[in-house]
Amino acid sequence: MDALKDLGGPAQPLLTIKGLVKHFPLKKDPLGRGGGVVRAVDGVDFEVLKGETLGVVGESGCGKSTTARLLMQLIEPTRGEVVFDGREVGSRDLPLKEFRRQVQMVFQDSYASLNPRLTIEDSIAFGPQVHGVSRRESVERARDLLARVGLSPQRFAERYPHELSGGQRQRVNIARALALQPRMVILDEAVSALDKSVEAQVINLLLDLKAEFGLTYVFISHDLNVVRYVSDRVMVMYLGQVAEIGPADALYDAPAHPYTRALLSSMPSMDPDHRTEEAALAGDPPNPINPPSGCRFHPRCALAAPVCGKVVPERIVTSSRHAVSCLIHEAGSGHPMATEARREAA
Amino acid sequence: MSTVLPISSAVAVEPLPAQRSRGYWASVWLRLRRDPVAVGAAIVVLLLIALAVFGPWLAPSDPYQSSMLKRLKPIGTEGLPLGSDELGRDMLSRLIVGARLSLFIGITPVLCAFVLGTIIGIVAGYAGGLTNTLIMRTIDVFYAFPSVLLAIALSGTLGAGVVNSLISLTIVFIPQIARVAESVTTQVRTRDYVEAARASGASPFTIVRVHVLGNVLGPIFVYATSLIAVSMILASGLSFLGLGVKPPEPEWGLMLNTLRTAIYVQPWVAALPGAMIFITSISFNILSDGLRSAMDNKG
Numbered sequence: 001m002d003a004l005k006d007l008g009g010p011a012q013p014l015l016t017i018k019g020l021v022k023h024f025p026l027k028k029d030p031l032g033r034g035g036g037v038v039r040a041v042d043g044v045d046f047e048v049l050k051g052e053t054l055g056v057v058g059e060s061g062c063g064k065s066t067t068a069r070l071l072m073q074l075i076e077p078t079r080g081e082v083v084f085d086g087r088e089v090g091s092r093d094l095p096l097k098e099f100r101r102q103v104q105m106v107f108q109d110s111y112a113s114l115n116p117r118l119t120i121e122d123s124i125a126f127g128p129q130v131h132g133v134s135r136r137e138s139v140e141r142a143r144d145l146l147a148r149v150g151l152s153p154q155r156f157a158e159r160y161p162h163e164l165s166g167g168q169r170q171r172v173n174i175a176r177a178l179a180l181q182p183r184m185v186i187l188d189e190a191v192s193a194l195d196k197s198v199e200a201q202v203i204n205l206l207l208d209l210k211a212e213f214g215l216t217y218v219f220i221s222h223d224l225n226v227v228r229y230v231s232d233r234v235m236v237m238y239l240g241q242v243a244e245i246g247p248a249d250a251l252y253d254a255p256a257h258p259y260t261r262a263l264l265s266s267m268p269s270m271d272p273d274h275r276t277e278e279a280a281l282a283g284d285p286p287n288p289i290n291p292p293s294g295c296r297f298h299p300r301c302a303l304a305a306p307v308c309g310k311v312v313p314e315r316i317v318t319s320s321r322h323a324v325s326c327l328i329h330e331a332g333s334g335h336p337m338a339t340e341a342r343r344e345a346a
Numbered sequence: 347m348s349t350v351l352p353i354s355s356a357v358a359v360e361p362l363p364a365q366r367s368r369g370y371w372a373s374v375w376l377r378l379r380r381d382p383v384a385v386g387a388a389i390v391v392l393l394l395i396a397l398a399v400f401g402p403w404l405a406p407s408d409p410y411q412s413s414m415l416k417r418l419k420p421i422g423t424e425g426l427p428l429g430s431d432e433l434g435r436d437m438l439s440r441l442i443v444g445a446r447l448s449l450f451i452g453i454t455p456v457l458c459a460f461v462l463g464t465i466i467g468i469v470a471g472y473a474g475g476l477t478n479t480l481i482m483r484t485i486d487v488f489y490a491f492p493s494v495l496l497a498i499a500l501s502g503t504l505g506a507g508v509v510n511s512l513i514s515l516t517i518v519f520i521p522q523i524a525r526v527a528e529s530v531t532t533q534v535r536t537r538d539y540v541e542a543a544r545a546s547g548a549s550p551f552t553i554v555r556v557h558v559l560g561n562v563l564g565p566i567f568v569y570a571t572s573l574i575a576v577s578m579i580l581a582s583g584l585s586f587l588g589l590g591v592k593p594p595e596p597e598w599g600l601m602l603n604t605l606r607t608a609i610y611v612q613p614w615v616a617a618l619p620g621a622m623i624f625i626t627s628i629s630f631n632i633l634s635d636g637l638r639s640a641m642d643n644k645g
Contacts, residue, residue: 069541072545074541074544074545096547097547098547100545100546100547101547104545104546105541105542105545107538107541107542109538112537112538112539113537113538113539113541113542114539115539115543115556115557115560115561116370116561117370117560117561118556118557118560123539126543126546126548126556127546127547127548130546130547130548130549130552131546131547160370173542176542180546180547
C-alpha cells in the first residue's frame with residue numbers, strides 16, 4: 001500500500017455530494033395499504049474541502065447518520081452522486097474498494113464496532129490485510145497506531161474489546177480507521193457516548209491526528225459546542241435536507257436560518273449576559289414519511305408566513321461559502337421579511 | 347469553547363485492564379467447569395464416547411452369540427449381569443457394543459446438518475433480501491413437517507439401511523440448524539463491526555470468515571448439541587420401524603424394538619436399551635444447556 005496521491009490540487013473539494021437522496025421504502029400491509037417511503041435524506045448537496053473539518057449538526061432523525069452511511073457507501077443511495085477528489089465513486093476511475101481505502105469511518109458505539117472475538121491488534125490489522133499488506137506488517141502497523149492513539153501496545157494489543165473502557169475502545173476504533181492511511185475520516189457521533197473528560201481527550205487526539213496525517217474530517221454530532229470547537233465549517237440538517245451551511249464562526253455568531261437560530265438558542269450558555277432569549281424549539285421534528293409541504297421547517301418556525309407552506313426554498317448564498325435555504329433570504333419570495341432582505345442586498 | 351482544552355491527548359489517562367486476558371473459548375471453558383451439573387453430563391458423554399470407541403474390547407462376551415437355553419433371563423442371572431434378550435444374547439455385551447452404532451447414527455446426521463445448515467443459514471442471513479426469502483421459504487417447506495414424519499417418509503423413500511437413515515436424518519436437521527444460523531447471522535450482520543469491515547473494503551467472503559463465523563458458530567453449536575438427543579431418538583425410532591439398522595446388529599433402538607414383545611415377561615431387561623437412549627440424550631441436553639449459559643455470560 002503506497003501513499004495516496006492528491007489528484008486535483010488543494011482547491012478541488014475532496015468530496016462533492018450532489019443531489020443525494022435516500023428513501024427507505026416502508027412495507028405494505030397484507031391489504032396493500034401503506035408502502036410509503038421514509039425520506040431519510042432528501043436532496044442534499046455539499047462539499048468537503050481538503051484538510052477541513054465539516055461539522056454536521058441536527059436533531060435526532062434528521063438524516064445525519066444516514067448521510068454518513070451514504071458517504072461511506074454502506075447503503076446504496078436512491079439518487080445522487082458522490083465525487084471523491086474529482087472522481088465519481090464506484091466508477092472505473094475510482095472503484096469502491098479503492099475509495100474505501102481513502103475514506104474511513106468511526107462509529108458511535110465503541111463496543112459494537114469492535115468484533116468481540118478478535119484481539120485489538122487483529123481488529124486494527126484487518127483492514128490493511130484486506131488491501132494486501134502482509135499479516136506481520138499489518139500487526140506491526142496496528143501496534144504503531146495503538147501507541148500513536150495513546151494505548152501501550154504491550155498492554156493492549158492482545159486484549160479483547162470487553163476488557164477496555166469506552167474511551168480506550170474509541171481510541172482503538174480511531175486506530176482501526178487510520179490503519180488504511182485514509183485521507184478522510186467520517187466521525188459519526190464518535191465522541192458522543194463518552195464521558196466529558198474522556199471526550200475532551202479523544203477530541204484533542206483527533207485534532208492532533210488530523211494535523212499529523214493531513215486528514216479531512218466529517219464530524220457528525222448533536223453536541224453544538226463540540227462541533228464548533230472542532231469544525232471549520234458547519235452544516236445544519238433538518239428532516240433530510242440542508243438548512244444552512246457555512247463557516248463555523250459565521251454560522252454560530254450570525255445564524256441565517258430560523259432553525260439554526262432556534263438550535264443555537266437551545267444551547268445552554270455559560271455567560272449570564274447571553275441567556276436563552278428566543279423560545280427553544282418545541283415538539284419533535286415532523287415525520288419524514290410525510291414531510292410538511294414547502295419549507296420543511298415551517299410548522300415549527302417562529303417566523304413562518306403563509307408562503308412558507310407552499311414554496312420550497314432554494315439555497316441562497318448569503319456571503320462567500322455561507323448558504324441558507326429559507327424564504328426570508330430569497331428576494332421576492334413573497335415572505336413578508338424577504339423584501340427587506342432584498343433591500344439589504346441592494 | 348474555542349480555547350484549547352488543557353487535556354493532553356497523548357496518553358489515555360484511564361485505568362489499564364488489570365489482569366492478563368484469556369481468549370473467548372478459554373473463559374467459556376472456565377465457566378463451564380464451575381457448573382457441576384454440566385460437568386456431570388460431560389463426564390457421562392465422555393464415558394459413552396469411550397464405550398463407543400472401546401466397546402468391542404470391553405464386552406464380557408460375544409454380543410451375537412445366541413442361546414436357546416438362556417432366553418430372556420432376568421437381570422442378575424449368573425454370567426448374564428443384565429439378563430439376556432429374546433435370542434439368549436448377553437444384554438450387557440449388546441448394550442456396550444451397541445453404543446458405537448447408536449452414537450454414530452445419533453451424532454453423524456447432526457454433524458452433517460451442522461456443516462450444511464450453517465453454510466445455508468449464513469448465506470441466507472448475510473445476503474438478506476430476496477436470497478434470504480428464497481432460501482428460508484424453501485427451508486420452511488421442510489420445517490412444516492413434523493421431524494418424525496419427515497424422517498420416516500424420507501427413509502421409506504430412500505429405502506431401509508444405515509446410510510439412508512443417516513441421509514434422511516441429515517435432511518431433517520438441516521432446516522432446523524439453518525434457521526438458527528440464519529437468525530444469529532442476521533443479528534451479527536447489522537453490527538457496527540461488520541459495517542466497519544465492509545467500510546474497509548473487505549469482500550463478503552472475508553467478512554463472513556473473519557467477523558461473522560466466530561460470532562455465530564457458538565450459538566449454532568449449542569443448538570446442534572441439543573439436536574443429538576433428538577437424533578438419537580429418531581434414529582432409534584427408524585431402527586425400531588425397521589428402516590435403519592438391520593438385525594442382528596446391536597443398536598439400542600433396534601434392541602428396544604425386538605424386545606418389545608418381551609415387555610410382559612422381562613420388563614426390566616426390555617427397558618434397558620430405552621434407559622441407555624434416555625441417559626445419552628439427557629446428558630447431551632444438559633451439556634448443551636450448560637454450554638449455552640457458559641457462552642451467554644459476557645466479560
